[in-house]
Amino acid sequence: MSSNDDRTTAARIRDAAVGYVGEHGWDRTTSRQIAAEAGVPVGLVNYHFGSKDGLRQACDDWVIAQLAEDKGLILGAGPLPRMDTYIDDHPELRPITEYIAQCMRSGGQVAEHFFERMVELTRDMMALAADGGTFRRYDDPYAAAVILVAYGAGASLFGDTIARLLGGTNLLDTDTYNRYVRTTVEDYTHPLIIDERYLDALDTQDVPPAPAEGDFRKENQ
Amino acid sequence: MSSNDDRTTAARIRDAAVGYVGEHGWDRTTSRQIAAEAGVPVGLVNYHFGSKDGLRQACDDWVIAQLAEDKGLILGAGPLPRMDTYIDDHPELRPITEYIAQCMRSGGQVAEHFFERMVELTRDMMALAADGGTFRRYDDPYAAAVILVAYGAGASLFGDTIARLLGGTNLLDTDTYNRYVRTTVEDYTHPLIIDERYLDALDTQDVPPAPAEGDFRKENQ
DNA sequence: CAAAATGTTGAACATGAGTTCAAACGACGA
DNA sequence: TCGTCGTTTGAACTCATGTTCAACATTTTG
Numbered sequence: 155m156s157s158n159d160d161r162t163t164a165a166r167i168r169d170a171a172v173g174y175v176g177e178h179g180w181d182r183t184t185s186r187q188i189a190a191e192a193g194v195p196v197g198l199v200n201y202h203f204g205s206k207d208g209l210r211q212a213c214d215d216w217v218i219a220q221l222a223e224d225k226g227l228i229l230g231a232g233p234l235p236r237m238d239t240y241i242d243d244h245p246e247l248r249p250i251t252e253y254i255a256q257c258m259r260s261g262g263q264v265a266e267h268f269f270e271r272m273v274e275l276t277r278d279m280m281a282l283a284a285d286g287g288t289f290r291r292y293d294d295p296y297a298a299a300v301i302l303v304a305y306g307a308g309a310s311l312f313g314d315t316i317a318r319l320l321g322g323t324n325l326l327d328t329d330t331y332n333r334y335v336r337t338t339v340e341d342y343t344h345p346l347i348i349d350e351r352y353l354d355a356l357d358t359q360d361v362p363p364a365p366a367e368g369d370f371r372k373e374n375q
Numbered sequence: 376m377s378s379n380d381d382r383t384t385a386a387r388i389r390d391a392a393v394g395y396v397g398e399h400g401w402d403r404t405t406s407r408q409i410a411a412e413a414g415v416p417v418g419l420v421n422y423h424f425g426s427k428d429g430l431r432q433a434c435d436d437w438v439i440a441q442l443a444e445d446k447g448l449i450l451g452a453g454p455l456p457r458m459d460t461y462i463d464d465h466p467e468l469r470p471i472t473e474y475i476a477q478c479m480r481s482g483g484q485v486a487e488h489f490f491e492r493m494v495e496l497t498r499d500m501m502a503l504a505a506d507g508g509t510f511r512r513y514d515d516p517y518a519a520a521v522i523l524v525a526y527g528a529g530a531s532l533f534g535d536t537i538a539r540l541l542g543g544t545n546l547l548d549t550d551t552y553n554r555y556v557r558t559t560v561e562d563y564t565h566p567l568i569i570d571e572r573y574l575d576a577l578d579t580q581d582v583p584p585a586p587a588e589g590d591f592r593k594e595n596q
Numbered sequence: 597c598a599a600a601a602t603g604t605t606g607a608a609c610a611t612g613a614g615t616t617c618a619a620a621c622g623a624c625g626a
Numbered sequence: 627t628c629g630t631c632g633t634t635t636g637a638a639c640t641c642a643t644g645t646t647c648a649a650c651a652t653t654t655t656g
Contacts, residue, residue, distance in 0.1 A: 197604075206643090305530065343573065353560050
C-alpha cells in the first residue's frame with residue numbers, strides 16, 4: 155500500500171473504478187485496468203466485491219450516496235456547463251460527475267436516480283424563482299421540471315458537439331460560452347412560438363400539430 | 376439463403392447489424408449475433424467486411440447515406456416522439472432510427488453527422504416559421520437551432536424516463552403524451568424567465584448568473 | 597506468544613469474442 | 627465437360643477478460 159493514503163483497499167479500488175469508468179464507461183473498462191489504476195493485483199477486486207458486477211453495484215451505491223450527501227454535487231454534475239465552477243472549487247468531486255455523465259449515456263439506476271434528484275431540485279428552484287417573480291409559474295410545474303431537466307441533459311451530453319458547431323473546442327471557452335449562454339437566456343426569456351393558437355388549440359380540442367425543434371408544418375401561414 | 380430476399384449477402388449482414396445494434400448498441404453486439412441474425416456463418420462477416428470495425432464503418436456509411444437520401448428520415452429519427460407517426464408509415468426506416476439513437480448515446484461520426492443535419496433542418500424550418508409569423512426570429516438563429524436540437528436530443532434520449540416520471544410507461548400513451556406536449560408547447564409559447572434583466576445584463580456587461588434548469592441564485596427577490 | 601481470521605498475491609482456468617483458413621460449393625465461360 | 631473464380635462453410639486459433647485458487651503475509655484474537 156502506498157504511504158499517504160488512509161483509504162481502505164476496497165475504497166481505493168472503488169475510487170479507481172469510478173475514475174476509470176468516468177473516462178471510458180463500464181463497457182470499455184476491464185477489471186485489470188481498474189486493478190492497475192488502484193495499484194493492486196486483479197484478484198483483490200473480486201475478493202472485496204465478489205465480481206465485476208458487485209464492484210459496479212458498489213460504485214453505483216456509493217455515487218448515489220454522495221448525491222444524497224452533497225447538495226452541491228447535483229448542481230456540479232448538472233447540465234449547465236457554468237456549474238463547472240462549483241466543481242473547480244471541489245476537484246475531488248469531478249470523478250463522480252464524470253461517472254454520472256457516463257451513466258446518463260448508458261442508462262441504469264444511477265441515471266434514473268440522478269435524473270429524479272435533478273427534477274426535484276429543479277422543481278424546488280423553479281418554485282422559489284416563481285415566488286421571487288423571476289420565473290413564470292407553470293400550469294404543471296412538475297412536468298415542466300422534468301422537461302427542463304431532459305433538455306439540460308441533452309445540452310450536457312452534447313456539450314462538445316455544441317461547442318464545435320458554435321465555433322469553439324470547449325463550451326467553456328469565453329467566446330463559445332458567451333454565444334451559448336446568450337442564446338440560452340434569450341431562449342428562456344422570449345418565447346419561441348409567438349402564435350398563441352397552438353397553445354390555445356391544446357386547451358380546447360385534441361392534440362394539434364405541435365411546432366417544435368426539427369419539425370414544423372406551415373399550416374397557419 | 377432464404378427464398379424471397381433479393382438483397383445481397385453483404386446487404387443482409389449489414390441490415391442485420393443495423394437492426395441488432397439498434398437494439399443493443401455496438402458494445403453489446405458480437406459478430407456471431409449479427410451472423411445469426413443474418414442467417415449466415417460467422418466467417419462471412421469478415422469475408423465481406425474485413426473485420427468487425429469494417430462492418431461498423433459500412434453500417435455508419437450506409438446510415439449516413441440514408442440520411443442524405445430520405446429527408447423524412449431525419450424527421451422520423453428526430454427528438455419529438457410525435458414524429459414516430461412518420462416512422463409508423465415507413466416501418467422499414469425504424470431500424471435506422473434506432474441505430475441512430477444508439478449512436479447518439481455512444482458518440483461517433485453518425486452522431487455528429489445526424490446532429491449537424493438536424494441543426495441544418497431545424498434552422499431552415501425556424502426561418503420558415505419566422506417568415507410565416509409563427510416563430511420568433513432569433514438574434515443568432517444558428518446557435519438557437521443548435522441548442523434546440525440538443526434539447527430535443529435530451530428529450531429523445533430520456534424519453535422513457537420522462538414517461539415514467541409523468542406517470543406512464545410510454546411517452547406515446549395518450550395521457551402521458553398530452554401532459555408532455557402541453558408543457559412543451561407552453562414552454563415554447565410563454566417565457567420561463569419573466570425578468571428581462573437577465574437578458575439585458577448579457578447585452579451590457581459580462582456574463583451574469585444565468586438562471587436556468589437546476590440552478591438559480593435568488594439575487595433579485 | 598500462538599492461533600485464527602483477515603487480507604494479499606500472482607498464477608492458472610474457463611469462457612467468449614474476433615479472426616483466420618482450408619475445404620467445399622456453385623455459377624459461368626472456354 | 628472442365629477449370630476458374632467468387633462465395634460459403636464450419637472448425638480452429640489467438641487473445642483478452644472474468645473468475646478461481648492455493649500459497650503467503652498481516653492483523654486480530656484468545
